[in-house]
Amino acid sequence: MKRALLVGINHYENFAPLYGCANDAAALHPLLARNEDGSPNMDCRLAVARDAAEAIPREGLQQMIVQLLSPGVDFALLYFAGHGAQTAGGGVTLVTSDGTPMTPGLQFSDIMATINASAVSEVTVILDCCFSGGATTVEALGSGLANLRTGLAVLTASRGDQVSMETADARGEFSVYLQGALDAGAADVLGHVNVAGLYAALSESFGAWDQRPTIKANIDRLHDIRTCNPRVPLHIMRKMIEWFPTPHHIYQLDPTYEPSNQKERHPNEQILPACRSSAPVCCSSRSASSTCTTPP
Structure with a gap:
């Protein structure tokens, strides 16, 4: 108390x-x-x-x-x-x-x-x-x-x-x-x-x-x-060790991570915005060859 x-x-x-x-x-x-x-x-x-x-x-x-x-x-x-x-x-x-x-x-x-x-x-x-x-x-x-x-x-x-x-x-x-x-x-x-x-x-x-x-x-x-409300939602923080098992891990992206107008959205569409919402992560331009990496 x-x-x-x-x-x-x-x-x-x-x-x-x-x-x-x-x-x-x-x-x-x-x-x-x-x-x-x-x-x-x-x-x-x-x-x-x-x-x-x-x-x-x-x-x-x-x-x-x-x-x-x-x-x-x-x-x-x-x-x-x-x-x-x-x-x-x-x-x-x-x-x-x-x-x-x-x-x-x-x-x-x-x-x-x-x-x-x-x-x-x-x-x-x-x-x-x-x-x-x-x-x-x-x-x-x-x-x-x-x-x-x-x-x-x-x-x-x-x-x-x-x-x-x-x-x-x-x-x-x-x-x-x-x-x-x-x-x-x-x-x-x-x-x-x-x-x-x-x-x-x-x-x-x-x-x-x-x-x-x-x-x-x-x-x-x-x-x-x-x-206060965390800057990065806790459920996202828990996922980070899965997405980035090592400090310099490269997370490979492909077109399934891009937002689309399809009625049935691919689950990967939720991952890219989640990465961007977390301070330790930066994402490059969203192309088929793009990667998402943790900073050195």
């Missing part, structure tokens, strides 16, 4: 308001709740603070994180969009609606303590806030440790010395790209979306002068954050 907590805070009592955080959390909710084929994925809790009536105080955020990391699931995901504040040691604090300049909110080191004590085996944290890269500094890890606990991955929108930007359309730049990555942009050929694929896609979305996403992880397997 998997659960996710999606937090987006626009409203602040003592800090400038934000405009895209609630939109970001709401946009990610359907992608994390369902896989592309409509099957259930994570049991998501959406917590947004657009105004004072929906304010998320420090204690409220901490309580939701404790509930997220309580026993009963194998995988938990925390997403936070809002203000981030640097701490004296280079860490980061997730600023809550009731935060003040002296006590801005929930320090990530406190969240790490909750994660370290949790029985949930796989935890992914995604932060879209200023200075979010400070989440994995030694100070944030606590007790002088230099490594994350096993099964934890932390993906951030920027380095510890950078701000995270909002767009003119009231969205976070990082979260816009994250949404596209979850919506198949980061999926591998079989449709698996994991934290490594997310980082690869997000890293390429920002230039050398932009905010730079970071990742730190201590994992021994890549857990699916979402699954």
Whole structure:
């Protein structure tokens, strides 16, 4: 079982308001709740603070994180969009609606303590806030440790010395790209979306002068954050080893592979389009002497 907590805070009592955080959390909710084929994925809790009536105080955020990391699931995901504040040691604090300049909110080191004590085996944290890269500094890890606990991955929108930007359309730049990555942009050929694929896609979305996403992880397997429809249908993938038993095998074609107007179509007509739909295969022009080969 998997659960996710999606937090987006626009409203602040003592800090400038934000405009895209609630939109970001709401946009990610359907992608994390369902896989592309409509099957259930994570049991998501959406917590947004657009105004004072929906304010998320420090204690409220901490309580939701404790509930997220309580026993009963194998995988938990925390997403936070809002203000981030640097701490004296280079860490980061997730600023809550009731935060003040002296006590801005929930320090990530406190969240790490909750994660370290949790029985949930796989935890992914995604932060879209200023200075979010400070989440994995030694100070944030606590007790002088230099490594994350096993099964934890932390993906951030920027380095510890950078701000995270909002767009003119009231969205976070990082979260816009994250949404596209979850919506198949980061999926591998079989449709698996994991934290490594997310980082690869997000890293390429920002230039050398932009905010730079970071990742730190201590994992021994890549857990699916979402699954999308595979680029190559699985029944085609299973056939590939029959059609191409060796890497340099030449698959001989003949006119029976050509589309025709005959009422009774030859079974070979299904093979050539299937070959073309798979990324590892390229087909030459369709003549009687044509061949279909795997790349060298």
